[in-house]
Amino acid sequence: MNWHPDATDQDRDPLAVENAIFEAALQVSDRRQRAEFLDRVFRGDPAGRQAMEDLLGMAGSSAAFFLEGKLRTAELAREVIDEAPDDWQSQPDPVAAKGEQxxxxxxxxxxxxxxxxxxxxxxxxxxxxxxxxxxxxxxxxxxxxxxxxxxxxxxxxxxxxxxxxxxxxxxxxxxxxxxxxxxxxxxxVRGTKITSFCDAQGLGIRDRIELFLKVCQAIQHAHQKGIVHRDIKPSNILVENVDGASVPKVIDFGIAKAMEGGLRVRKEITVFDQFLGTPAYMSPEQIDMGGMDVDTRADIYSLGALLYELLAGCPPFDTDELLEAGITEMRRVLIEENPPLPSERVTAGEGPRWQGVTPSAREKWANQIRRELDWIVFKSMEKERNRRYLTVNSLTMDLRRFLNNEPVIARKPSRRYLMRKFFQRNRIACLLSGAVLVSLIAGFGTTTVLYLREREAMAEQARLKRKTQARANVSRAAILLSEGSVEEADRLLRTNPLETIDASPEAAEVFRALGRWNAIFSRWQQAAHCFHLMNDANRLGDKVRMAEEVDLLMAAPAYLEAGDRDAYREFRADVLERFVPAQNSLQAEHLLKVCLLLPADDEIIRRLESTVDACRAGHPTRSGIHGFPDWNALSLSLFYLRKSDLSRAVREAETCLSYPDRAGSRVAAARCVLAMSYYRMGLPDQAHQHLDEARSDLHWVESQIDESGFPPIGTWFAWSVVRILVREAEGMMGM
The missing domain is CATH 3.30.200.20 (Phosphorylase Kinase; domain 1)
Structure with missing residues (x-):
């Protein structure tokens, strides 16, 4: 094989040179000129020339073949053309090489x-x-x-x-x-790419989705005209301001298709733009089939990748890492691996968007996209295109359902589907493991079945025995409680696990009494456990009675006094699901208080809006008892504090202080709300004054508690609320 006289063995690797000659020959479409080029390059090497002819023949129908070359091949291909003898091909026009001016x-x-x-x-x-x-x-x-x-x-x-x-x-x-x-x-289009625009404008999730829906409408319009974009990415969607409205514009429609097969350039990213698209947004079929048999579902995948970046702040895959890994590894990643869910990326703080953002702010953002939006993105980016949305309109409708708080079609992939995909990736290993497993089952099946049946029978017998004993203990405990022997009743129930007791009104009454008794003596772990079982047993009872009496008011602070914030959040979610919206003012006052002992996110605040209206209305309850305006004012002040409407929180708390409070717990709680509100409003002196008064009232009550465990005035759970709010205020003010 001949080469330019200036080339040396040290300059070029022989394999790379052959790849370069192959690339150069591919660029010569005329058969006669290609033959002349090969004659001059392989002068004196007929075997090498024939091998190259065979290689060029095999490359004719394989799109993937063209993609397996190294980055250096494209560079050397131009050197082959430039260094080959002058008479094999016409030279480029030096004027044209300068480009337009x-x-x-x-x-x-x-x-x-x-x-x-x-x-x-x-x-x-x-x-x-x-x-x-x-x-x-x-x-x-x-x-x-x-x-x-x-x-x-x-x-x-x-x-x-x-x-x-x-x-x-x-x-x-x-x-x-x-x-x-x-x-x-x-x-x-005088605009910026859509991701940069959203970040610069500080758009929230709802606004980003509304902007994305306009992009979907444009892509759907193109699909109806029979046109597939095939290179949807942020830089191809520019957003400009038109008469005060944000208008996205999709650019480069169909240009990748027009250029297919006709351009070879030096930059590797452009090669991928040319043949397939941009790796981070490219559907598996685009790289698996080299751009052949690509339909509208490829655009749906790319739209999912774009939505992923709008929500997570970074693309699903890193383009630089894919390119550095090479085409083979890139194909494997895009065809087999799923990126982390958008909410997981946000929680981990990946990408420049989340630099300097606090974990709590990231978690708040992640909570808004967790579940439904995660599922919508995952369905759009399914590796199997038959499992994606069938049309862009289907994707648009699912996003509309999310915005309207309606159930979405997208669902989390089933275990069966994930196992099937694992089997497809590891077919041989799974078949071998299955064969071994079948052998083991055949050998030990009979013995195992008999052993398990015996154990199951013994376990069932022991369970029935425990349940029978537990029912007897509940009846006995109820009698002891009626006689005032609370401590003996508590000791009796501890002989059996409390979870074995069947739910019933009688069991609920027993757990209510034991929970109250443990709370009075500050045994918060036992109290919280009893109230949890009481709530389960109460599911058989009247919802109106539960919301209007004190069961919820006792359970909520007990969880927090026990230090179990997760249990409190589960309890709050259950209360929101079962009792909201409130039917009257008394229910509303109770629900606001038990749901807002800890800060709440926007979704909880939104669900409680109707409860606030009922609390303010003051309508009579079903039992004929009117709501208490003094306690209602406290619950309203707590709601506006959690909503960050601080001026209204102060106004409602001041209204609460205007009512006389013989027990003092309501006023002390209102002062805690005032302290946190004033502190957040930048008035630390007023904040410390109210907090000091609340702490003083609480310390006086705690110092007066005798051996009975009861506070000298008021209820234990009302003073627990004060204690919880005092701790929160102290933490806020750094005390």
Missing amino acids: VGETIGRYRLVRKIGEGGCGEIFEAHQSGMVRPVALKIIRRGMDTESVVSRFEAERHALELMEHPNIARVIDAGRTPRGRPYFAMEL
Whole structure:
């Protein structure tokens, strides 16, 4: 094989040189010129020439074959062309190599300024003769000057002219420059890419989804016209401000399709843009089939990847890492691996968007996208395209359901599906393991079944015995409680696990009494456990009675006094599900108080809005007892504190203070609300004054508790609420 005289063994690896010759030969479409090129390169090496001919023949029908080359191959391919003898191919025009310049006129367009450059070509702002509105003129690099390529541009332009949509940047014209380079004249969009726009404007999740839905409408319009974009990514969706409204514009529609197979450039990312798309947003079938048999579902995958980045702050896959790994590893990752869920990415704080953001703020964002939005993204980015949304409209409708708080179609993948995918990836290992497992089951099956049946029978017998004993203990404990022997009743029930006791009104009464008794003596762990079992038993009772009496008021502070915040949050979620909305003022006052002992997120605040209205209305209860305005004012002040409406929180707390309070617990709780509100309003002196008074009242009550365990005045659970709020205020003020 011959080579240019300046080349040495130290300069080039032989295998890389052969790859470069292969790439160079592929770029010669004329068979006669290709034969002349090979004759000169392989002069004196007929065996090498024949091997290269065979290799070129095998490459004719395999798209994946072209993608398996190294990055260096494309560079050396140009060296082969440049260093080959002059007479095998015409040399490029040195004037044309300089490219177009500002001020030139191309057809009907005068170049005003250069606004972009990439591996595919250059983009200029241009003015059309006789028109005021500027256009974007994209001029493709050398190598796209054949008649067949220009004819593809023309056919693509006619297809794109069918699209008339406010969120699609139209392709206006196409042609060829005087130097023979194809160009597109497109609508000029003066905007920023959608992800940068959302971050710069500080858009929330709902606003980001609304913007994304406009993009979906544009893509659906294109699909209805029979056009697939195939390169949806943030840089191809620009957002501009039109009359005060944010308008996304999808650009480069169909250009990747028009360029397919006709451009070879140096930048590896452009090669992927050309053949398939951008790796981080590219559907598995685009890389698995080399761009063949790609339909509208590829765009749905890319839309899912775009939604992923809008929600998580980073793309599902890192493009640089994919490119560094090479095409084989990239194919494996895109075809087999799923990225972390968007909510998991947010919680982990991955990506520059979350730098400097507190964990609590990240968790608040993650909570809003966890579950439904995670599932919607996952369904859009399914590896099997038959499992994705069938149309962009289906994706749009599911997002609308989410915004309207309606059930979405997307669901978390089942275990059966995940196991099937694992089996497909590890077929041989699974078959071997299955064969071993079948052998073991066949050998020990009979013995195992008999042993398990015996154990099951013994366990069932022991369970029935415990349940019988537990029922007897509950009846005995009820008698002891009626006689005032609370301690003996508590000791009796501890002889059996409390969980074995069947739920019943009698059991609920026993647990209520034992929970209250343990709470009075500050045995908070035992009290919280009893109240938990009381709540389970109360499910058989009247919901109205439960919401209007003190069961909920005792259980909520008991969990927090025991230090079990997770148990309190589960209890709060159960209360919201079972009792909201409230039916009257008394229920509303109780529900607000038990649900807001800890800070609440926006979803909880939203669900309690109707309860606030009922609390303020003061309608009579079913039992004829009117709501108490003094306690209602305290619950309302707590709601507005959690909502961060501090001025209204102060107003309601001051109203609460205006009512006389013989016990003092209500006033002390209101002072805690005032302390936290004033502190957040930047009034630390007033805040410390109210907190000191609340602490003073609490310390006096605690110092007066005798051996009975009861506070000298008021109820134990009301003073527990004060203690919980005092701790929160002290933590807020750094005391």
